[in-house]
Amino acid sequence: MLLACSDISVPSYFSGESLDDLKNAIGVDPRLAESHKNINGSRARITQFLAGAPVQMERYRNAPEVAKAVLDAAIDLRRFGHGPSIPGRLLVEMAAATMDVDLLNRADDDWFDTSLEYLLSPCRGASGPLVRVRRFPGSPVRGDEAFQVADYLEQVGRSARSSFFPPLAILDVVLRGIVEAEDLRALAAFLVERGRVFHASQVYLRALDLGDYESADRLADLLEFAKDRSGAVEIARIRHQGGDPAASANLAYYLYRSGQKEESAELCIEEFDLGNSKPFIKVREAYELDDNAGYGILEGRILSRKFPEIYSRIFRSDAPSDAARRFAEELGRRMEISMIEAVGLVNGEMELLVPRLRRVTEALSLHVEEIQVTHDRLNEYMDQLRSDANGYGEMRALRRKIEACEEAGDLERARGLIAEGLNVGSIGLETLGGHLERFGQQVSAESVERFGVDWDGNPRSPWDLADVRGANRKSLG
Structure with a gap:
């Protein structure tokens, strides 16, 4: 009633200190974040945008079933990891x-x-739930028209649909x-996180076939x-044949790992002679899983093709001069x-x-530094995971519920x-594998972790590269 006859003047645009205040507040409300993102140069239509965001939500909630399905599909594509621009x-x-x-x-039919038409209509100064991606003069033409989900709706939709796992289609x-x-x-990566490693392999293979090394x-x-070491070699050869020096390491x-040890050693030596020590460093991981003594032999061959034993006989001796004389x-x-x-x-060989x-010493030192960086990043990731009170808390709460059901016999x-936790990526295959192994499902935890689950979440039987190729041929026609 007090405002019934009031005339409130709202500026068309905001600038200066008002925009600075907005920048400080964008972490509080995603609507403010999007309003700042949608500023057009110095012309900031903040009020119009904030008035439009609730209308976007209203239009999403009240959308006709088919239109809502289209918007949900766009939100899901973003949730699955697709870029913001979605081809029509x-x-x-x-x-x-x-x-x-x-x-x-x-x-x-239409x-x-x-x-x-429904989803693209503007909402009181803000965009519609969907936005048509405009091509600017000089930009490359790539396929048909594309669309983008309004930022605020995308954030809300991601949360609302986080438990939805899509159909196999x-x-x-x-x-x-x-x-x-x-x-x-x-x-x-979305599929790997949810245990569908076979299907993830299909997607990676498709990307490789399109030229993504x-x-x-x-x-x-x-x-x-997944124990298909010959398949891993086949894929690694494809990358290596592409001419990338880094591919020789893998x-x-x-x-x-596939048992072709001499070919592996020759590749390490050949690349080292070309100035690339990465294969020699990388293969150390494989030797450490199998045969540390063998790595010392490879090291000797890399240091001296003529007399491979010279390194262990002389340079590792407590009395190098005496060792050199005996070797001579x-x-x-x-x-x-x-x-x-x-x-x-x-x-002469010792001088070479x-x-x-x-070079070997420098490469090993660099490798140690890289391991330390990786270790630090892992610790940072774990700290971030623990600091995510909601995500970490939900994961722990879910694990406690699972344990309680197991103890009560409600398997x-x-x-x-x-299955719910796996579908949202909050728990891993080890939880499923451990459960099935403990409660007599005739499947080992190791098998579940190696081969993953099928689309419905059931343990998958062993598979290899030939199976992945066959599945892709069937899908692509």
Whole structure:
């Protein structure tokens, strides 16, 4: 009543100190964050935007079923890791794949266009729930039109749909409809986090087939962990043949792990001679899992192709001069040459070995530093996880619920909670594997962790690269 006859003047734009205050407050409310993000130069339509955000939510809540399914599909794509710009052809396929079948059958032929008309309409100064991505003059033309979810709605939608795990039909849409490597890698990581490692391997393979060598490393890791070491070698060779010097390190590692130890050693030596010590350093991880003595032999071969034993015999001796003399004597007898000639050969090889040894030492020191950096990052990640009161608390609460159900003998409920946690990425395969192994499901925890689960969350049987290729051929037609 007091405001019934009042005339409140609101400026068209905000600037100066008002914008500074907004910057300080954007962490408090996602609507303020988006209002700041949508500032057009010095023309800040803050009031109009804040008035529009509730309308966006209202339009989302009250949307026709089909339009809501389209918007949910866009939100899910972002949740799965897709970039902000979503091609229209991908959005229509994703909406059709995730929509209720009866709803899709009842929808009009122009359901997508009708939905866009509803979702693109502005909301009191803010955008509609969806925004058409404009192409500016000079920007590259890439496929059809694209759309973006309004930031505020995306944040709300991510939270509201966090427990939704999509139907298997989306996998074919992903494999056929996404061509950006970064988007494919993000979607594969989403699946790995939820235990669908076989399906993640399909996505990584698709990205590799499209020329993304970074996906090769991740696919090879999954294959090696799934005990398909020959498959890991095959993928590593593809990356290596692409000409990337860094790829030789992984190839050497997987060659050794697959039993091709001599080829692995030759690759390390060849690359070291070319100035690349990464394979020699990387393969050390494989030797440490198997044969530390063998790594010392490889080290000797790298330092001296002519006399591999010279490093262990002389440089590691407590009395190098005496060791060098004895080695020269043995060499003279073996080669049937004079002592003077043998000493000359040994001294010459030692002169060549010293700079190579320096390179090895520097490479190992750098490797130790890299391990420390990785260790520090892991600690930072764990600290961030613990500081996320909601996420960490929810994970611990879920684990306690699972344990309580197990203790009470309610295994069906425990399994359901595990499935829920796996689908949102809050618990890992080790929880499922441990549960199944403890309660007589005739499956080992190791098997579950190595091979993951199928789309429905059930333990998957062993698989290899041939299976992944076959599944992709079936999906791509």
